[in-house]
Amino acid sequence: MKNLIKETSYFTLHILADGIYAAMAKPGQGAWSNAGIVDLGEEVLVFDSLGTPSAGIELRRQAEEITGKPVKYLVNSHYHGDHVFGNQAFKDVPIIATSETLRLGLENQMGELEKEEQEMRDYLLHLKNQQMKIVDEIMKASFVNQYEEIAKLLEDLPILEIILPTFIFEEKLMIRGTKRQVEIVCYGGGHTPSDTFMYIPDVKIAFMGDLLTERLHLPIVDPIQL
Structure with missing residues (x-):
C-alpha cells in the first residue's frame, strides 16, 4: 500500500x-x-x-x-x-x-485462562502439523500467518x-x-x-x-x- x-x-x-x-x-x-x-x-x-x-x-x-x-x-x-x-x-x-x-x-467470551491457553497451544500444534502437509504455497502462507498471529496472542493472553x-x-x-x-x-x-x-x-x-x-x-x- x-x-x-x-x-x-x-x-x-x-x-x-x-x-x-x-x-x-x-x-x-x-x-x-x-x-x-x-x-x-x-x-x-x-x-x-x-x-x-x-x-x-x-x-x-x-x-x-x-x-x-x-x-x-x-x-x-x-x-x-x-x-x-x-x-x-x-x-x-x-x-x-x-x-x-x-x-x-x-x-x-473466553473462559478460564488456563483452559484457553491450553486450547491455543493445542491449536498451534494442529496448525503446525497441517502446515507440513500442505503443498499449495498460498495456503501454506495462510497457515503460517495464522500460526504466528495466534502465537502472538498467546504471548499477550496474561494481560488480555x-x-x-x-x-x-x-x-x-x-x-x-x-x-x-x-x-x-x-x-x-x-x-x-x-x-x-x-x-x-x-x-x-x-x-x-x-x-x-x-x-x-x-x-x-x-x-x-x-
Missing part, C-alpha cells in the same frame, strides 16, 4: 487523505487485522482495535501522536477477536457496535481483558466533528451475522472491516447463519 508515513512493530501507517489514516497489519506480528484512524477536528475516531492488547495500545498511541488529538470513539466492525482484542486500550471511551455484535461478543461495546446503535449512526462527519452503518450480516462499516463522505473513503478482502477467497458459510 502506498503513502507510507510510519512503521511500527505491529503495523504500517498510511495516509489516505488529510486526517485519514490506515493501520495495515504486518503479517504475524500481533495486529492480525487492519484499522482506521479519522481526525474529526477536535478528537479522533478509531475503527477496530486490532488483534492483541499490545497492538491496540500501540494503535491508540500512534493515533494520538499523528493527529495531536485524543481518541474519543472506537468502532468495532464485528465481534471477532482479531478486530477487538485491542479494545482494552480504549476502555475509557465509547466503544460503538450493534446490539447483535454485543450479543455475539457476550456469547463467545475482554472489553465489550458500550455504545449501541442499529443500522446507522452519524458522528459529527468540527472538521468532518462519519457515517457508521450496518445493513446486517456479511462476514458475521452483524458487520459494521464506516463511510467518510467528504473524502469518499470507506473502512469495511472484513466485508472486503484482498487476495483472499471469501469464506463459504451457511446463509441461514448470516
Whole structure:
C-alpha cells in the first residue's frame, strides 16, 4: 500500500487523505487485522482495535501522536477477536457496535485462562502439523500467518481483558466533528451475522472491516447463519 508515513512493530501507517489514516497489519506480528484512524477536528475516531492488547495500545498511541488529538470513539466492525482484542486500550471511551455484535461478543467470551491457553497451544500444534502437509504455497502462507498471529496472542493472553461495546446503535449512526462527519452503518450480516462499516463522505473513503478482502477467497458459510 502506498503513502507510507510510519512503521511500527505491529503495523504500517498510511495516509489516505488529510486526517485519514490506515493501520495495515504486518503479517504475524500481533495486529492480525487492519484499522482506521479519522481526525474529526477536535478528537479522533478509531475503527477496530486490532488483534492483541499490545497492538491496540500501540494503535491508540500512534493515533494520538499523528493527529495531536485524543481518541474519543472506537468502532468495532464485528465481534471477532482479531478486530477487538485491542479494545482494552480504549476502555475509557465509547466503544460503538450493534446490539447483535454485543450479543455475539457476550456469547463467545473466553473462559478460564488456563483452559484457553491450553486450547491455543493445542491449536498451534494442529496448525503446525497441517502446515507440513500442505503443498499449495498460498495456503501454506495462510497457515503460517495464522500460526504466528495466534502465537502472538498467546504471548499477550496474561494481560488480555475482554472489553465489550458500550455504545449501541442499529443500522446507522452519524458522528459529527468540527472538521468532518462519519457515517457508521450496518445493513446486517456479511462476514458475521452483524458487520459494521464506516463511510467518510467528504473524502469518499470507506473502512469495511472484513466485508472486503484482498487476495483472499471469501469464506463459504451457511446463509441461514448470516
